[in-house]
Amino acid sequence: MRRVAVTGMGVVSPLGCSVAEVYGNAASGYFGIHRLKAPFSQRLNAPLAATVDFDAAAHFEPPKLRMLDRSSQFALVAARQAFADAHCDRDAVDPSRAGTFVGTGMGGSQSNDDGYQTLYGEASDRIKPFTILMGMHNASAAWIAVEHNFRGPSLTYSTACSSSAVAIGEAWLRIASSSLDLAIAGGTEAPLSFGSLKAWEALHTLATVDRDDPARSCKPFSKDRSGMVLGEGAAMVVLEPWDSAVARGATIHGEVLGYGVTTDIGHITRPSVEGQAQAMRAALQSAALEACAIDPINAHGTGTPANDGVETAAIKLVFGDRAYAIPVSATKAMHGHLLGATAALECVLSLLAMQHGVVLPTLHLQTPDPECDLDYVPNAIRTNTTVKTMLSNSFAFGGTNAVLVVRAAS
Known part of the structure; x- marks a missing residue:
């Protein structure tokens, strides 16, 4: 390859x-x-x-x-x-x-x-x-x-x-x-x-x-x-x-390092923890990476009551205790949900974040949710952090979950 x-x-x-x-x-x-x-x-x-x-x-x-x-x-x-x-x-x-x-x-x-x-x-x-x-x-x-x-x-x-x-x-x-x-x-x-x-x-x-x-x-x-x-x-x-x-x-x-795509068959609109976790694992396997190689994650992060709690649990399932140390950005708070175009925009934003050595923020996060307890980079850009390899998550109605692995040029 x-x-x-x-x-x-x-x-x-x-x-x-x-x-x-x-x-x-x-x-x-x-x-x-x-x-x-x-x-x-x-x-x-x-x-x-x-x-x-x-x-x-x-x-x-x-x-x-x-x-x-x-x-x-x-x-x-x-x-x-x-x-x-x-x-x-x-x-x-x-x-x-x-x-x-x-x-x-x-x-x-x-x-x-x-x-x-x-x-x-x-x-x-x-x-x-x-x-x-x-x-x-x-x-x-x-x-x-x-x-x-x-x-x-x-x-x-x-x-x-x-x-x-x-x-x-x-x-x-x-x-x-x-x-x-x-x-x-x-x-x-x-x-x-x-x-x-x-x-x-x-x-x-x-x-x-x-x-x-x-x-x-x-x-x-x-x-x-x-x-x-x-x-x-x-x-x-x-x-x-x-x-x-x-x-x-x-x-x-x-650089695009890998890509995982799986089908979540539990329900046509309702996501599952295992389905999202399976897609992230498939992407890591495709890129020949261990979970410890991932720096930030660009989350699917739609702002819907169903998705965000499930995605949080899926990240924990894949990364274990280290999930709490991974910065997680949800940029849809800024640009909205472009449906079929969102993943491409978020891929570009991930590449740009790595180029500039920053983690983009999750805006409007003023009220913490006990079920969503990861580091979501609330409300302000983060600098002075390692940003070399990222996951970009995309989870869909119909169950087609796709995750890209991208890396900074080196």
Whole structure:
């Protein structure tokens, strides 16, 4: 198995639309959650969201823009950023050995929602001609492959909240096993349509509005947590063999060491301690690491009553007494839950944290929960600590749990 380097990163997110902006905001404790201002907001029980400040017309000509759902727009811009950051000569790579791996939970939900509004709400038969192309889950991966002439596998993974962890992990496997020489991998999501928000609301998993400050409504691991806040955005990484990256003098942002993916079969929405622990163990085994090699953990940390207690217990099961000495960050308090894109954003944040030698905070943790008693790096960034090797956890509805192991460049 070859070592796999991360040589490019791109982000379009509620924390910013560049890697530098995202890190600066995350390090300063900025949060992109706010009251949602939309025509339908008054029909939501808790009109909260983490949105992207994004002008699509600045990135795409009108003919192309008409064929792109918001999720594909995000994905294309993040991929462009990642390739520009990697400074790789794609002409030197056999296009048949370059692949595209994208995770999304809901695909082009805005385009599908618009179509249903036309068909049912307005009783019109005049559906937009590109509705299928915009709404299909594999649209983002297809557009990236077309734009960058990647003729190898173009694969889309839809495993709910773990989608982009699976995408990065599967891309890592292809590079490590010498099946490919270059890959773009990550995730994208634009789930803030009215239909999507009402459907999530019906599941009773969304946070209630904090009475003092709506921006503080997502509270992972806190006793008064009430649920997650949906967000939108995309994050992409460029992966290539370590030796090739070194030979061409590339800036290496970090290394993907391993990837564990398992299925929690207890319940389609309710996580289990053993299921999450199994995924973390599988990731460590894949990376050929003992548990003592892990420094911080980027937790799934959704802020839901069910997940956070289970994840805490799963970390204890894997790491034993040492769990209490491991810093655990839950960055969704800042950027919200981007569903299929979250794991990719959190992977990028983990790489950035290691580059800067810091552990990012878990914000809004003011009320300790006796069941959540680990070191969650409450409310402020932590410096002067060892940050070399990290786990990044992603646990999903449907039971597909995926964990990435990443390491600082050395």
